[in-house]
Amino acid sequence: MYRSLMSICLTAFLFLAGCGLDTVRNDSAPIRADVSFFAMDTYISMTAYGKGSNQALREAQDLIVDAERRLSVTDPQSEVYRLNHRSASAGKVSDDTAALLRFSLTMAKDTDGALDPAIYPVLTAWGFTTDRHEIPSQDKLDALLPLVDFHQISLDGNQVTLKPGMELDFGAVAKGYTGQEATDLLRRRGIASAILSLGGNVETIGGKSDGSPWRVALQSPWGKGYLGILSIKDLAVVTSGSYERFFVGADGNTYHHIIDPKTGYPARNGLVSVTIIARDGGIADALSTALFVMGPEKAFSFWQARRDFDMILLTENQELFITAPIRDRFQLDEAFQSLKVTVLS
Ligand code: AMP
Ligand code: MG
Numbered sequence: 451m452y453r454s455l456m457s458i459c460l461t462a463f464l465f466l467a468g469c470g471l472d473t474v475r476n477d478s479a480p481i482r483a484d485v486s487f488f489a490m491d492t493y494i495s496m497t498a499y500g501k502g503s504n505q506a507l508r509e510a511q512d513l514i515v516d517a518e519r520r521l522s523v524t525d526p527q528s529e530v531y532r533l534n535h536r537s538a539s540a541g542k543v544s545d546d547t548a549a550l551l552r553f554s555l556t557m558a559k560d561t562d563g564a565l566d567p568a569i570y571p572v573l574t575a576w577g578f579t580t581d582r583h584e585i586p587s588q589d590k591l592d593a594l595l596p597l598v599d600f601h602q603i604s605l606d607g608n609q610v611t612l613k614p615g616m617e618l619d620f621g622a623v624a625k626g627y628t629g630q631e632a633t634d635l636l637r638r639r640g641i642a643s644a645i646l647s648l649g650g651n652v653e654t655i656g657g658k659s660d661g662s663p664w665r666v667a668l669q670s671p672w673g674k675g676y677l678g679i680l681s682i683k684d685l686a687v688v689t690s691g692s693y694e695r696f697f698v699g700a701d702g703n704t705y706h707h708i709i710d711p712k713t714g715y716p717a718r719n720g721l722v723s724v725t726i727i728a729r730d731g732g733i734a735d736a737l738s739t740a741l742f743v744m745g746p747e748k749a750f751s752f753w754q755a756r757r758d759f760d761m762i763l764l765t766e767n768q769e770l771f772i773t774a775p776i777r778d779r780f781q782l783d784e785a786f787q788s789l790k791v792t793v794l795s
Contacts, residue, residue: 480659483507490518490625492649498636499643499659506639510632514648517628520547521620523570523579533610534570534617541610548608553732554623558600561740561752566600566711570617575714578707579619583697585705591714598711626688626735629653633686633731650689653731657683663779670786671722671764678782686731690738691723692716708742719745720765727776728759737761746771750794761794 483503486495494514498507520543522528526535533541543551554567570579571594577583586594597616604611612618620627625648633653636644644655645664654664663681670677671693680687692706696716699705710717724742728734737759741749746763753761753773760776768788772780774795782789 482659485511487511489514490628490648492625494648496646497644498641500641502639503641506636506641509639510635513632513635514628517624520544521624523619530618530620533612539611539614542608543610545608548605550620550623550627551605551610553627554620554736555600555603555605557623557736557740563600563711564743565622565736565740566598567618567620568598568600568603568616569709569711570619571597571615572709572714573619576705578695585699585701595714598714622739623732623736625649625651626686627732630686630731651686651731651735653686654682654684668725668762674785676783677786678780680727681779682727685727685729686734687725687727688731688734688738689723689725690742693722708739710743717743717745721746721763722766723764724749725762726759727761733759753794
């Protein structure tokens with residue numbers, strides 16, 4: 451799964467982290483460590499404060515690099531690649547990959563299949579996996595859609611069984627889920643202040659070292675800088691947007707990478723981006739994709755039924771919907787004061 455360097459700016463935190471791993475200490479400043487690197491097809495940066503932060507970030511980096519090795523759809527050595535290119539119907543995966551698949555299946559069920567880890571054959575038909583984009587014929591989609599069905603994935607311990615032709619893709623959840631694992635590891639190492647950004651999936655521990663909230667900037671789908679700033683502590687912020695990866699087809703229409711598993715077509719329901727704010731980064735990532743597929747009305751009912759996360763929805767006609775609990779923690783940028791804002795409660 452290719453992501454351009456544009457995704458670096460997807461959701462940025464307003465905090466300058468240096469490149470490479472280093473620990474800074476002087477008499478007045480707290481201990482701080484930074485690391486930035488490229489993995490999981492994206493730019494990753496992490497900053498942590500406190501004793502042991504240097505070593506803890508090294509371990510977090512190793513965890514992320516290991517996840518990439520297991521989950522890549524393009525690396526012939528990865529577990530997912532080997533599963534997708536299997537000769538038999540079943541294959542064994544590691545504990546970590548089995549846990550991610552189990553999580554994905556739960557989220558697929560909870561979202562009534564709006565998220566489906568078996569989406570890969572349809573993504574390939576659109577060329578999103580090779581960057582040789584094309585509009586697939588309806589016949590081709592009709593032939594592939596029966597393979598996009600998470601109910602047909604069987605997971606027994608570490609044994610994964612798939613129907614012939616089925617292929618998995620964790621692109622919708624891997625960064626948020628792995629970011630959460632890295633965050634959990636930092637917490638276990640005693641880190642009480644940190645911010646991680648995996649290609650725009652931002653996860654935070656506590657607030658800044660001075661106790662104030664982290665300030666996370668949301669990218670505007672319409673250019674003109676940032677849409678606004680979220681002030682958060684101990685939360686993850688994940689955005690899915692149709693502007694992240696798309697191509698213009700031979701028919702002149704724009705086709706993006708978030709696919710409705712029911713139709714095989716890019717979800718088209720008036721949304722341009724969905725930002726989820728939640729305690730768990732894996733859930734935030736899964737829901738950002740799933741609620742984008744659902745569209746604004748279903749996303750609202752889904753939120754009303756659960757209320758264990760918050761969201762910011764942006765529509766093509768420049769409306770912004772924000773759930774009430776997060777309203778006071780979001781500040782729109784000057785450039786977007788004319789947006790119509792509706793608070794959902
Ligand atoms: P995200 O940026 O988190 O919304 O994830 C988008 C990526 O998830 C796409 O590039 C695909 O790899 C994959 N994907 C697209 N549509 C779906 C879907 N309905 N369910 C699961 N994965 C999807
Ligand atoms: Mg996602």
